[in-house]
Amino acid sequence: MPPRIHIRPRTLRLRTSAPVSRVATASYASVAQVKPTPAPAFERGDRPAAPIVLYPPTQPPSHKRPEERKTQLHRQYQSLLKSSPLMLIFQHNNVKAVEWMSIRRELAIALRKIDAERVAAGQEPIADQIRIQVIQTNIFASALKVVEFFTSSELPTDHPTDPRTATSARVPLTGNKVDDERFTHGLSRHAYEVANDRKLKHDLEPLLSGPLAVVAFPQVSPQHLKTVLQILAPSAPDFPAPKRKANPDYYEPAVQSGLQKLMLLGARVEGKVFDLEGTKWVGSIPGGIEGLRASLVQMLQGIGGSLTSALEGASRSLYFTVESRRMDMEEKENPKKEGGEEKKE
Amino acid sequence: MITRFLTEVRVAFNPFSPRSKPARLFLSLIPADARSNGMLVQSTMLPRTSKQNATLGVKFKDGKEMNLDLSKMRITEVMEEVDRHSRTLARKEELSGN
Numbered sequence: 445m446p447p448r449i450h451i452r453p454r455t456l457r458l459r460t461s462a463p464v465s466r467v468a469t470a471s472y473a474s475v476a477q478v479k480p481t482p483a484p485a486f487e488r489g490d491r492p493a494a495p496i497v498l499y500p501p502t503q504p505p506s507h508k509r510p511e512e513r514k515t516q517l518h519r520q521y522q523s524l525l526k527s528s529p530l531m532l533i534f535q536h537n538n539v540k541a542v543e544w545m546s547i548r549r550e551l552a553i554a555l556r557k558i559d560a561e562r563v564a565a566g567q568e569p570i571a572d573q574i575r576i577q578v579i580q581t582n583i584f585a586s587a588l589k590v591v592e593f594f595t596s597s598e599l600p601t602d603h604p605t606d607p608r609t610a611t612s613a614r615v616p617l618t619g620n621k622v623d624d625e626r627f628t629h630g631l632s633r634h635a636y637e638v639a640n641d642r643k644l645k646h647d648l649e650p651l652l653s654g655p656l657a658v659v660a661f662p663q664v665s666p667q668h669l670k671t672v673l674q675i676l677a678p679s680a681p682d683f684p685a686p687k688r689k690a691n692p693d694y695y696e697p698a699v700q701s702g703l704q705k706l707m708l709l710g711a712r713v714e715g716k717v718f719d720l721e722g723t724k725w726v727g728s729i730p731g732g733i734e735g736l737r738a739s740l741v742q743m744l745q746g747i748g749g750s751l752t753s754a755l756e757g758a759s760r761s762l763y764f765t766v767e768s769r770r771m772d773m774e775e776k777e778n779p780k781k782e783g784g785e786e787k788k789e
Numbered sequence: 790m791i792t793r794f795l796t797e798v799r800v801a802f803n804p805f806s807p808r809s810k811p812a813r814l815f816l817s818l819i820p821a822d823a824r825s826n827g828m829l830v831q832s833t834m835l836p837r838t839s840k841q842n843a844t845l846g847v848k849f850k851d852g853k854e855m856n857l858d859l860s861k862m863r864i865t866e867v868m869e870e871v872d873r874h875s876r877t878l879a880r881k882e883e884l885s886g887n
Contacts, residue, residue, distance in 0.1 A: 535813060538821040650807040654817050697825075704824055707816070707832060709804040719805060719837035 498620045505622045506631035515631060517580055521587035522630045528660035529714045530669065532723065533648075534676065535707045536578065536657050543702025547676070548576060550694050554671050554686070562667075573662045574672065578655075585652040586639045590630045592646050592715075594638040647717040651709050664713060666729040673727050677708040682728055790818050790868045791875035792828070797848035801833040802859070803841065811864040812843040818868070847871055851878060 499505055508515045525531070539547075555571035563569055623633045638644070659672055670683065675694070678685035686694050693699070711723040718726065729736065800816060802809035816832060824830055835841055842860035845867065849855070853874060857867060 535817070537817045537819060540821050647805075650805050650809075653810050654813045701825060704830070705821075707834070709834075710837075717805075720834050721836055 504627055504629050504632065505620065506629070507622055507633040507636040508631070510631065514580075514583060517583050518587050518590075519631055521579065521584050522591055524658075524660055525588060525591040525712075528662060530661040530664045530726075531712045532659040532669075532672065532676075533651055533709045533711065534576070534657045534659070535709055536655050537705040537707070539702050539705045542698050543705070544576075546693075546696060546698040547702045547706070550691075550699055551576060551672065551675050553693075554675050554691075555668060558667055558671050570662050570665065570668065574659060574668060576657055576659050576676070578657045581652050581654065581656050584656070584658075585649065587630070588646060588648060588652070589639040589641075589644060590635045593641070593644045594630065594635045648710070648712060656709075657706070664726075666727055669723075669727040673708075673724065676703065676706055679724070682724060791872050791879065792818070792820055792823060794850045794875045794878045795823075795828055795847055795871075796850055797829045797831075797846070799831045799833075799846035800844070801835060801841070802843035803835040803837065803839050805837045806843070808860045809843040811859045811862055811867050812845060814864040815845060815859075815867055818864075849874055849878060 503510070506515060508518075510516070551574075552571070555574055559569040559571040625634050627634060629635070659676070661668060673679075673683045674685060677683070688695050708720060708723065710720065711718045711726070713722075713726055798815075798819065800812050802812035804813070816830070819828070819830060842858050845857045845859050847855045847857075855871065855874065857870060859867060862870075
């Protein structure tokens with residue numbers, strides 16, 4: 445029977461020098477999944493002992509408490525701003541729930557129609573990702589500042605998992621403290637300080653007050669933009685509202701009274717700010733991005749065609765001379781062969 | 790804000806100017822069913838480059854018109870101005886027993 449070894453789990457526990465309150469440091473969404481990385485092995489030799497990371501890789505410490513709705517909205521708006529190159533900003537003045545519902549329905553129906561055309565042309569449908577979404581204005585303004593102005597300090601070039609890293613390199617790891625400047629996520633303390641910097645002004649900032657809603661597009665698609673403008677902010681010559689005969693649902697009182705209370709303020713297109721006129725200009729690009737691309741391709745093909753024919757000319761003439769020479773030689777050879785065969789027979 | 794004595798609201802503002810905030814907030818103070826109850830609300834969006842001040846024009850049920858320049862006012866001051874006349878109308882209505 446092997447000797448019994450008494451293990452006292454308390455002595456194996458990580459010791460901190462000072463008792464730290466949970467409120468000050470615990471800013472991880474769930475502590476249950478935390479698996480602290482094991483202590484450094486002896487084989488690492490001269491490398492400094494890496495600090496033990498006390499947070500899961502997907503949940504670096506955040507400045508504000510991550511379980512709160514505000515924090516999660518901030519994160520969500522950051523990802524919305526980063527992932528949508530085209531975004532319309534509306535003000536909504538006391539729109540009722542029924543009106544929101546019917547506006548959303550009309551928008552979805554119109555976008556699905558456009559998408560059916562796109563699918564027929566062999567493109568991906570994006571209608572499901574275009575939605576009108578009410579936002580918390582101040583959180584959105586803060587998220588916009590983080591997205592626009594927060595560039596994380598240069599990434600550490602020596603990463604422990606990178607095979608090019610020299611074994612003697614001192615690897616700077618991000619610590620467990622929130623105020624470490626090497627954190628690159630948008631909820632870090634450094635990002636928070638950037639968002640609270642009053643000297644940094646964004647062009648969109650004056651728009652961000654009052655009750656707002658945004659329509660975010662996953663790609664700059666003037667076709668879809670045109671449809672959205674026709675539904676939500678119709679204006680007579682370029683963006684007419686759908687005809688009553690074609691779309692009687694659009695003229696329901698709930699839709700119409702809701703649309704009266706929606707005001708298009710501006711748009712953010714690939715980081716640039718556009719006002720009402722600019723937005724309409726983007727929406728009126730004929731044929732959308734595909735149209736622009738097609739005309740570009742046509743132009744390039746014209747150049748390419750002449751270039752390839754010029755380049756081909758030399759090789760083709762060479763080919764012809766060689767080929768004619770081969771034919772000549774074959775003709776010279778063939779009668780002999782035929783003669784030989786005849787002799788055999 | 791007392792809105793039941795307003796018959797017409799005309800707002801013109803440039804959304805890209807920080808001085809147009811009271812104009813936009815005034816629009817958001819109008820109740821949800823005001824338009825269906827006969828209030829005319831007209832908002833004009835000025836282009837981004839315009840230097841024109843944000844303006845508010847209000848008409849009351851007794852025919853009084855009020856034109857305000859919103860560029861130097863805060864939304865509380867705007868509400869005070871509009872409510873001052875609305876309160877006299879409310880008192881008159883109360884005294885006449887309707």
